[in-house]
Amino acid sequence: MFSTSPSLKAQTRLNHAILYVILTAMAIVWLVPVVIIVLTSLRSQGDLISNGVFAWPEQIQWANFARAWGIGNFSIYFRNSLILIIVKVPLGIVISALAAYPLAKMDFRFRGIIFIFFLLGLAIPIHVTLTPLLVMMKQLGIAGHLAALIPPYVVFGIPFQIFVMRGFFRTVPSELMEAARLDGASEWGIFWRILMPLSTPALATLFIIDALATWNELLMALVLISSTEWRTVPVGLLQFQGQFSSRYTEMMAGVVISILPIILLYVFLQRYMVAGLTAGALKE
């Protein structure tokens, strides 16, 4: 019924042509900042001063990256952010999945209230915990150390992760669990041997989203970390911005270094990232 009328077809084609022009123009605007920092990071300071920011580099200066990596202490920041991801993300996801199981599949008195109690965490700004957490970490003797970031990072991931895992667990048929129960499985066994293996897609998505959030977080790390030794990538980048304030080419090389892992992750795992975000926000 839609393909028969030639005028309608021509109209659609024209509409699409206009759309393409607008979308392409916007896409160029969206890409320009990234192109500019890459071009800046590839040229020498002299080249920048004489040719400006948009010309093709006279000579590709890979040395900018080597210098930024070395002087900017990026190996330390990368190590710290990676350690955080490796420790924090699985820990947070397991804790959240454990809590999501009864919220999804068991019937008990305070189920609704506890769920809402966790969801409120989505709206709590981390600002409101900063000073007490700093005091607490000082008392525990880990203020300034990477370990101080793990408890708050885990806690601020819990609300979203419980929400997503609960939603996913609810889609697992109860008959599967009932069958396992008849075979003598405990609740603990059902959780680990049935629910968790079936939830691999949700777990993978949460892992990626949480790793990204951990890699990008600034404010908590700014407050709880004081020495270069334990800085994470965003705090390190800020430090670097101060240190290299007029050495633009090396500063932009540092920015490129810090976003390269994310861009690679995005290119290969984009589908999971986007799926997870919408799954978390919209309900089927």
Next chain:
Amino acid sequence: MTTVTEIVPESSRSAPGKRKRRFRLAPYLFLAPALIWYLIFLVYPMYQSLMISFMDWDGLSPNIRYVGLDNYRRIFFEDQTARRALGNNILWTIGVLLIPTVIGLLLAVALDRNLRGRTIYRSIFYGPAVLPMVAAGMIWAWMYNPQFGFVNYVLQAIGLGHLARGWLSTFETALPAVFVTQIWGGVGFPMVLYLAALQAIPSEQFEAARIDGANGRQLFFQITLPWLREAHVIVFSLAVINSFKTFDLIYTMTYGGPGRITQVLGTWMYFHAFQYYHAGYGAALAWVIALITLVMAIPYIQRMSRD
């Protein structure tokens, strides 16, 4: 405690009555790690910072003085910068609702069509949303650089050189310039959310309306928008919540300056608590943010908790 641990791993080949009792305990055992973690590292610090907000304290020394609601009184009636910060947060929120949200919606409607290359467009518009805000801020600070920045370079190239300026160091342009970075990074989330919502609209809805002779605009306002109500609530609530939490971009790009013109509650709180050593005042500012975000989150949490 021992009975508790024995009860969970127990096999369920037991009498139905016994199983029922186990069911009452097991949920709390599974919930315990998350609940304990949540109480110790989120609820307790929140309570403490509420207490601190009633004090005059530098955050370090043992000299603490109870001042009641005085810190809050100063925020609203004395501190010019706090009021400017609150004003900036409100402007920022309105800006986010008007610009990136609407662009995101329009992009979603456009890219929901069967266009060739639409996945590439989606990746480009969503891309900046995954970058650390510190990096996004540094990228745009470089775009705005007074000497070498791309923005001034383009203005000069098209004969508008007289408009060139230090965008981030001029009073009138500093906040809008930072906000452009927010637009750049902020269209992706509403876009993907609206795309997901659009794909859930049954196509029969459109076909039936077309048969009734509805035109494109009528389709958009009478079918598309109402079907997106759920998505609107979420996009709206998250936009408001995140706008009041804003910190990274301001801190990276202007540090609250020039002067204090671009301070928002999030940065002003940080400066007081951790640079000026006014922990009590900083905690009060933090609680102002928290109260606003918690109230604005009510419709969002209602949706999320609905079965």
